[in-house]
Amino acid sequence: MLTVLEAIQQRRSIRAFSSQDVSDEMVAQLLEAARLAPSGSNRQPxxxxxxxxxAAKKELRRICAGQHFIEQAPVVIVCCANLNRYSVEEKKKRRREFRESGVDxxxxxxxxxxxLMETLDAQPVPAETAKLGAIANTYIAIEHIVLTATALGLGTCWIGGFDDAAEIRRLFGLEASLLPVIVLPVGYPEGKLPAPRPRLKREDIVMEQGKK
Ligand SMILES: Cc1cc2nc3c(=O)[nH]c(=O)nc-3n(C[C@H](O)[C@H](O)[C@H](O)COP(=O)(O)O)c2cc1C
Known part of the structure; x- marks a missing residue:
């Protein structure tokens, strides 16, 4: 099993999968990694x-701009932001858990x-705030899945390339509070691992404090 650092270094977007199946145990490990992800106020949205x-994978391929490897992957995880987790009822539950577990x-x-927190919990979260929070936090859980998959020898590719999330929602009969944000094909990479993809240099992304 790879260390976290090794998984970060060895992860690639994989766009060709072998026909080898992914076991249910492995899928369970991926979902467990998502479950353990951190989230703002522990909302787990x-x-x-x-x-x-x-047939469903074929439809996903069509919805996701015809990207063929979606259909090739033995497993595809449709990752949804769950806006329900920002409801007043859910907020109160999380607050109770914080109290009971001593986190507070x-x-x-x-x-x-x-x-103050209880007063804020009793107020509805503005829809845009909930959407932004749900998507940002869901991305964390997705990267947990992606890195765990890498550690298990599996390949993945984040797919955000679809125009209409509602089409995915309809395909799986999902309620309106579930917003499909990423489609994640999972499988064994076909052939050699691709070389690392280009990245900006460290000086391009780190700003020195106080420098104008
Ligand atoms: C939010 C998000 C959406 C993405 N959507 C797609 C996509 O629709 N199709 C695709 O082939 N790759 C997609 N990618 C993969 C990126 O192109 C890839 O991460 C980037 O080029 C760097 O390559 P690497 O992942 O191999 O390091 C997406 C990645 C992210 C994080």
Whole structure:
């Protein structure tokens, strides 16, 4: 098994899969990695659909701009932002769990003010805020899946290349509160691992403090 660092270094977007199947145990490990991901206020605003059905994968390929390797992968995980997790009811549940688990005692600043937090929990989250939060947090869970897959010798490719999330929602009969954000084909890479893809240099992405 690879270390986290090795998985980060060896991960590639894989766009060709062998016909070898992915076991249910492995899929379970991927979903467990997603389940353990961190999220703002522990809202865990994600849901996943595991797709193995050939007809559904063919439809996903069509919806995702005809990207053929989606159909080739033995398993495709449709990753959804779950807006329900921002409901007042869910917020109150998470607050209760924080209290019961003692997490609330580790919080500080404004977040340690229980009365204030309870008042905020009772207020609905604006739709745009919930959407942004749900997508950002779901991306964290997706990367947990991706790195775990790499550690298990599997390949994945984030697919955000679709125009209409509602088409995916309809395909799987998902409710309106579930927003498909990424389609993730999973399988054994076909052939040699691709070379690392180009990246910006460190100085391109790190700003020195105080420099104008
Ligand atoms: C949010 C997101 C959406 C992406 N959508 C697609 C996609 O639709 N099709 C595709 O072939 N690759 C897609 N990619 C993969 C990127 O092209 C890839 O990560 C990038 O080129 C760097 O290559 P690497 O992942 O092999 O390091 C996506 C990646 C991310 C993070």
């Amino acid at each position: 994600w849901s996943f659909v595991v797709v193995k059905d050939a 005692k580790t919080l500080s600043g404004r977040f340690a003010d229980q009365k």
